[in-house]
Amino acid sequence: MAEVLAPDPVATRLANLAELQRLGLPLPPETFPFVWEPGDLVSLRPTREIEARAAVLAVILERCFGMPPEIALAWLDENRLNDEVTDFEFDFIKGGVGDHHAFALHLDALAALTWVLGLSRRLDPTNPPDPHGPLLPDFAAGESFAHWRARMLPAPRETELVAAVLDLYYCLDWAFLAVEAAGGDRPGVLGSAAIGQRRWGLEWAVVFSGPYQDPPGGWEEIDLST
Structure with missing residues (x-):
């Protein structure tokens, strides 16, 4: 999507x-960095690229819950999505190599991407994502990637809104980790792992450009350490 001027980072923050306060969460320190600087431009990755990433995550989740590897690999190959799969993902899809639980957590990264695409209605930090079944390719029926795209007709959300929600999840990620470290109560059923996964999806989908911004990285290159 076309670049636009990013929202005012101070007003957004x-x-x-205020939303963290409403949820009863602690606030990050005053030195907590902004995601972007005044005057930066922002865009979303191309819609087809976001759709492809969502489809790959859907295949990974299907593998987590019993899809045979040969079916998963065949679907990716038939739909020319092999280049969208990272090395870590390929090892898991082909041979189950890796942390099964960590891959299953991608449900919330997928929730972020379907929200960005306008396929799901909400990205509520206190509740699980909307049911994904109708939103994803019907693997059991052999639905192709192209047919799924045509069936869903995504309408990506406004870039400025997605950027603002990314900043929210950036703050939420810090707050949930702080609450869990202190043994406090969370504002809903989700934990820091789910919040971090949503941030991962949003960080990958949003692209900033400016004097202090790095070029967009790959899925495995997203830095969630801050």
């Missing part, structure tokens, strides 16, 4: 801190 103040609104998101």
